[in-house]
Amino acid sequence: MSDNQTSLTPNTREIDITKKTVKMQVSATDKIISTIIYILFSLFAFICVYPFYSIIINTISANDLSAKGEIIFWPKGIHFQNYIDVFKIPGLGNAFMISLGRTVIGTLLTVGASAFLGFMFAQEDMWGKKFWYRFTIITMFFNAGIIPWYLTMRSLHLTDNFLAYILPSVVAPFFIILVKTFVEATPKELQQAASIDGAGIFTIFYKVILPISKPILATVAIFSAVNQWNSFQDTLLLVTDSKLYSLQFILYNYINQASSLSTMVNLQNAGSTAMATLATKQTSTSIRMTVTIIVVAPILLVYPIFQRFFVKGIIIGAVKG
Amino acid sequence: MRSQSMRSNSFRKFLYISPFMLLLAVFAYYPLYGWVYAFFDYTPPIPLSASEFVGFKWFHSLVENQVKIDQLMQVIWNTFGISGLGILFSWLPMIFAIFLTEIKAVRFRKFIQTVTTLPNFISWVLVYSLAFSMFSSEGMVNGFLHMTGLTDSPTMFLQSSEHVWWTMWAWATWKTLGWSAILYIAAIMGIDESLYEAAYVDGATRMQVIRHVVLPSMMPTYFVLLMLQIASFLNNGLEQYFVFQNAFNKDTIQVLDLYVYNLAMGGGSYSVSVAISMLKSVISVVLLFSVNGLSKMLRGEGIV
Numbered sequence: 001m002s003d004n005q006t007s008l009t010p011n012t013r014e015i016d017i018t019k020k021t022v023k024m025q026v027s028a029t030d031k032i033i034s035t036i037i038y039i040l041f042s043l044f045a046f047i048c049v050y051p052f053y054s055i056i057i058n059t060i061s062a063n064d065l066s067a068k069g070e071i072i073f074w075p076k077g078i079h080f081q082n083y084i085d086v087f088k089i090p091g092l093g094n095a096f097m098i099s100l101g102r103t104v105i106g107t108l109l110t111v112g113a114s115a116f117l118g119f120m121f122a123q124e125d126m127w128g129k130k131f132w133y134r135f136t137i138i139t140m141f142f143n144a145g146i147i148p149w150y151l152t153m154r155s156l157h158l159t160d161n162f163l164a165y166i167l168p169s170v171v172a173p174f175f176i177i178l179v180k181t182f183v184e185a186t187p188k189e190l191q192q193a194a195s196i197d198g199a200g201i202f203t204i205f206y207k208v209i210l211p212i213s214k215p216i217l218a219t220v221a222i223f224s225a226v227n228q229w230n231s232f233q234d235t236l237l238l239v240t241d242s243k244l245y246s247l248q249f250i251l252y253n254y255i256n257q258a259s260s261l262s263t264m265v266n267l268q269n270a271g272s273t274a275m276a277t278l279a280t281k282q283t284s285t286s287i288r289m290t291v292t293i294i295v296v297a298p299i300l301l302v303y304p305i306f307q308r309f310f311v312k313g314i315i316i317g318a319v320k321g
Numbered sequence: 322m323r324s325q326s327m328r329s330n331s332f333r334k335f336l337y338i339s340p341f342m343l344l345l346a347v348f349a350y351y352p353l354y355g356w357v358y359a360f361f362d363y364t365p366p367i368p369l370s371a372s373e374f375v376g377f378k379w380f381h382s383l384v385e386n387q388v389k390i391d392q393l394m395q396v397i398w399n400t401f402g403i404s405g406l407g408i409l410f411s412w413l414p415m416i417f418a419i420f421l422t423e424i425k426a427v428r429f430r431k432f433i434q435t436v437t438t439l440p441n442f443i444s445w446v447l448v449y450s451l452a453f454s455m456f457s458s459e460g461m462v463n464g465f466l467h468m469t470g471l472t473d474s475p476t477m478f479l480q481s482s483e484h485v486w487w488t489m490w491a492w493a494t495w496k497t498l499g500w501s502a503i504l505y506i507a508a509i510m511g512i513d514e515s516l517y518e519a520a521y522v523d524g525a526t527r528m529q530v531i532r533h534v535v536l537p538s539m540m541p542t543y544f545v546l547l548m549l550q551i552a553s554f555l556n557n558g559l560e561q562y563f564v565f566q567n568a569f570n571k572d573t574i575q576v577l578d579l580y581v582y583n584l585a586m587g588g589g590s591y592s593v594s595v596a597i598s599m600l601k602s603v604i605s606v607v608l609l610f611s612v613n614g615l616s617k618m619l620r621g622e623g624i625v
C-alpha cells in the first residue's frame with residue numbers, strides 16, 4: 001500500500017507511460033500478468049540477441065568445435081586467427097570498398113535530395129506542387145515489377161555499373177515525407193524573415209532549413225545508410241562483374257555454397273568424387289561466420305548510438321505519414 | 322506585373338526540383354515501358370525491335386494447360402498462405418506495444434525495446450546466415466540436441482518443405498516485430514491522460530484499462546496498417562524467399578515475386594515473367610484503391 005502511495009506522486013523524470021502505469025492498483029492477478037509479461041519479453045529479447053552472440057563466440061572458438069556446432073554458450077579454445085585469415089580472402093577487401101562507397105555516396109545524395117525536396121514541397125507557391133508531390137509519393141505504392149525494372153536498367157546501360165547502386169535511390173518518397181512534415185512544423189516566420197532580408201531560395205534552404213532540420217536529417221541518413229549497406233537485390237539482378245560485388249553478395253555466395261553442399265549430402269545422390277571436390281572448395285564454417293560478423297559489425301556498432309534517435313525520428317514522421 | 326513575377330518565381334521553384342522529377346521518371350515510371358516485353362516473343366540476345374509481336378499469347382500461355390495452371394495455382398496459394406499468416410497475426414505488434422508499455426522498470430523496458438528492434442536493421446542475407454549457422458545440420462541447434470543426447474541424427478530444419486509458411490512467417494516476425502511496435506508505442510503515448518484517470522476512479526483493473534482504454538485508442542492505427550498490409554497482399558518481396566529457397570522447399574516457398582524472378586533469371590522466360598509482373602502490379606493498384614475507398618467509407622479518411 002505504501003508503495004502505491006509513493007508512486008502516486010508525479011514522476012517527472014520519466015515519460016508519460018510510466019506515470020500512467022504506476023498509478024494502477026496492484027492485485028494478485030496483476031502480479032501474475034506482470035510476471036508473464038516479464039518472462040515473455042525476456043524470452044523474445046534472448047531470441048533476438050542469441051543468434052548474434054552465438055556467431056561471435058563461434059568465430060573466436062576452435063574451428064573444429066564450431067564446425068560441429070558444439071559452441072553453444074561459451075567460446076572454447078579462444079583464438080583470433082579467423083579474423084586474420086578472413087582479410088586474406090581475395091575480393092573481400094574490394095567488396096568492402098564497394099559496400100562502403102555505395103553507403104557513403106548513396107547516403108550523402110539521398111539525404112541532400114530528401115532535404116531539398118522535402119523543403120521545396122513545403123513551399124506554398126510552386127508550379128504544379130500538388131501534382132509533383134503525388135507524382136513522387138505514388139511510387140511508394142506502385143512499381144512495374146522487378147523484371148521490367150531489370151530490363152530498363154539494362155537498356156540504360158546500368159548493369160555492371162556502380163551508378164546503378166546510387167541513382168535509383170536518390171529520390172526516396174518516404175524520406176521526403178519525413179522532411180516535409182518536419183519543415184511544415186517549423187515556424188513560417190523563419191523563412192519569411194530570411195526572405196525579407198533578401199535571401200534567395202537556396203540561401204534559405206542552406207542557412208535556415210538545413211541547420212534546424214538536423215534531427216530529421218540524421219534519421220534519414222541512418223535509414224538510408226542501413227538500406228545501402230544491406231542492399232542485395234540490385235547486385236543480384238544487375239551485376240556480373242565481380243569487381244562490383246558487395247559484401248552482402250559475397251556473404252550470400254558463401255552460405256549458398258555451404259547450403260548446396262549440405263543439400264547434396266542430404267540428397268545422398270552425389271558421387272564421392274564430386275563430394276570431395278565440393279568439400280575442398282567450400283568455405284569453412286568459421287570463415288563463413290567471420291564474414292557474417294564483418295558484414296553485420298557496422299550495424300551492431302552504429303545501432304546502439306542511433307537507436308533512440310531514429311525512434312524519435314520515425315515517430316515525428318508517423319504523426320502524418 | 323507583380324503576379325507575373327510571382328508566377329515565374331513559382332515556375333523557377335519547379336525548375337529546381339525538375340532534375341529530381343526526371344530521376345523519378347526514369348527509375349520509377351520508365352520501367353512501366355518494360356511491360357511491352359509481355360507482348361513480344363522476346364529471347365535475350367535478340368533485341369526487342371527484332372522480336373515478333375505476339376499480342377496476349379503469353380497471358381494465354383499461363384493457363385494453356387493443366388500443368389501450368391497447377392504451377393501458377395501453387396504459387397498463388399503460397400503467396401496467399403504466407404501473406405495470410407501475416408495478416409492473421411497483424412495484431413501481434415499492437416499487443417507487443419501494449420504490454421511493453423505496461424513494464425514499469427524503465428531500464429528493462431528500454432533494454433527490451435532496443436534489443437527487439439535490432440533484427441529489423443539487418444539484411445535478409447544476414448538473417449539467412451544466422452539461420453544457417455543455427456539450424457543447418459552442423460548448426461548450433463543440432464549440436465545442442467546432439468550434445469544433450471536428445472537426437473542421434475541431425476534434424477533438417479532448413480531443408481524441408483514442411484511448415485515452410487510458418488518458418489517464413491516466424492523469421493519475418495522475428496525481424497520486424499519490435500520495430501512494427503514503435504508506431505503503436507507512439508499511439509499509446511498519445512492517449513489522453515484523463516481517460517486513464519477516469520478508469521482509475523471507476524476502479525478499473527489493469528486488464529480492464531487495457532481492454533477499455535488502450536485497445537480502443539489503438540484501433541485507428543491498427544486499421545490503417547492492416548489496410549496497407551492487405552493492399553500489398555501480393556507483394557511478399559523477393560529477398561527473404563530467395564535466400565531461404567532450396568531444392569526441398571521450392572514448391573511451397575515460391576511466392577509470386579520469387580516465381581517471377583526464377584522464371585526470368587533462372588529460366589530465361591522474360592516475356593512470361595513480365596506478363597505476371599504486370600498482372601501483379603495491376604491487381605495491387607486495384608487492391609490499394611479498393612482498400613483506400615473502403616477506408617474512406619468506413620472512417621471518412623483515406624490511407625493514401
